[in-house]
Amino acid sequence: MNRITKQLEYEIQRCFDSASADAELVRILEAHPHARPYVDELKAMRAGAALLASQAPAVQDTQMHAFLAGVREGVEAAPQGHRGLWAALSLTAAALIVSFSAFMVMAGQPRDVRATVIDSAETEIENATVRWAVEDDGVATVWIEQVQEDIQ
Amino acid sequence: MSTVGLVVVISAWLGQADQPPPLTMIVCPVTATRESREQKYFEQGLEPYKSVLQSLPYDTFRKAAGSKSARAGFSVETSVKISERYTLFVTPVGIDEDKRVNLKVRVEETRIVNDEIVHRDALTVNTRIAKDNHLRLGGLESDAGDLWLLISFKD
Numbered sequence: 001m002n003r004i005t006k007q008l009e010y011e012i013q014r015c016f017d018s019a020s021a022d023a024e025l026v027r028i029l030e031a032h033p034h035a036r037p038y039v040d041e042l043k044a045m046r047a048g049a050a051l052l053a054s055q056a057p058a059v060q061d062t063q064m065h066a067f068l069a070g071v072r073e074g075v076e077a078a079p080q081g082h083r084g085l086w087a088a089l090s091l092t093a094a095a096l097i098v099s100f101s102a103f104m105v106m107a108g109q110p111r112d113v114r115a116t117v118i119d120s121a122e123t124e125i126e127n128a129t130v131r132w133a134v135e136d137d138g139v140a141t142v143w144i145e146q147v148q149e150d151i152q
Numbered sequence: 153m154s155t156v157g158l159v160v161v162i163s164a165w166l167g168q169a170d171q172p173p174p175l176t177m178i179v180c181p182v183t184a185t186r187e188s189r190e191q192k193y194f195e196q197g198l199e200p201y202k203s204v205l206q207s208l209p210y211d212t213f214r215k216a217a218g219s220k221s222a223r224a225g226f227s228v229e230t231s232v233k234i235s236e237r238y239t240l241f242v243t244p245v246g247i248d249e250d251k252r253v254n255l256k257v258r259v260e261e262t263r264i265v266n267d268e269i270v271h272r273d274a275l276t277v278n279t280r281i282a283k284d285n286h287l288r289l290g291g292l293e294s295d296a297g298d299l300w301l302l303i304s305f306k307d
Contacts, residue, residue: 116285117252119278125261130275139204142277144291 004035016042116140172247174225176306181216181234184208184290185297204286204302216299224305237262238274238292240301252280253305259289281305 004012008028012035015024029036059067115138121130123144132142180201187193189211194202197215205213217234224230224244232240241258248254261274274292281287283305290300 116282116287117280119280121275121277122273123275124272125274132277135207138282138285139207139288140279140281140286141208141288141290142275142279143289144275146291146293 004032004038008032008035009038012039012042016046118142171226173307174223175244175253176221177224177230177232177242178219178221178304178306179232179234179240180219180302182300182302183214183216183294183297184210184300185212185214186210187212201302204288205300208288208290208300210298212297214296216294216296234259234299234301235294237294238299240303242303244305248280250280250282252282254280257287257289257303259292259301261292283307 012025012028015028016039018024025039029039115134118132118134118140121132121142123130125144125146128144128146130142130144132140134140180198182198182201182205184205186209191211192206193212194205195214197218198205198213201213220232220234222230222232222242224242226244226246229241229243232242234240239260239262241260243256243258245254245256255278257275257277257279258273259275261272263270263272275289277287277289279287281303285304287303288300289303290298292299292301
């Protein structure tokens with residue numbers, strides 16, 4: 001089975017677009033008859049493109065002013081849309097940052113507190129007083145102060 | 153009836169499961185006196201507690217007994233006998249939002265009054281103690297001086 005090489009494809013494409021397309025193509029197809037499907041495919045593509053081009057609406061001279069006005073209007077309107085989008089995105093990002101920061105502050109991990117807290121202290125020893133204090137390093141002290149007469 | 157019993161057992165088990173694991177409590181009893189020393193004296197073995205004792209208004213610190221450790225379960229009163237006269241009772245109640253251990257601490261004094269043994273709470277403290285920090289309980293009378301208890305917890 002003969003296959004079309006890339007080199008042959010390039011040669012066919014070059015001849016296809018040149019002025020002497022038909023003569024060259026005839027010569028190539030005589031030498032490489034298996035390349036005919038490829039040439040037919042190219043011809044079909046060319047015919048399709050020509051058909052589309054013939055159906056495309058053309059702007060007449062009388063319509064040109066309105067056409068350009070429409071283009072201008074579109075060009076000027078587009079940036080406004082983008083500016084709005086970026087503004088909305090910026091506001092959303094700012095709101096997210098504020099919300100996240102507030103969340104981290106209010107619902108963050110429990111603090112690793114060093115200081116000990118004395119909630120209450122008492123004694124059943126008569127005529128004795130309980131005192132307490134918490135030092136800067138977090139060490140808490142609770143002590144009893146007794147009057148000598150109470151010692152038994 | 154058996155269903156009720158099963159529910160009670162499961163409830164108790166679930167309640168236990170909600171409790172944090174027991175803590176290791178370390179208690180160091182120290183006798184503190186004033187002996188007119190120029191420099192503070194710490195008996196051998198009290199070196200790890202020098203920074204905790206340093207600020208107390210005494211110049212001599214001796215071990216009242218060896219350091220004692222005990223596993224203290226939550227909502228359970230754990231006792232540590234300090235001497236014939238004093239016994240320490242500690243009940244971890246919970247852990248607060250700052251990871252401090254919520255404790256009820258009680259020092260019970262045992263005396264003989266009119267040939268009868270009498271108990272009284274020499275000191276009752278409700279505290280929230282930060283882990284790896286110390287609670288100093290003191291001013292307790294003893295034959296050798298003022299008794300101080302240094303209490304700390306580890307996981």
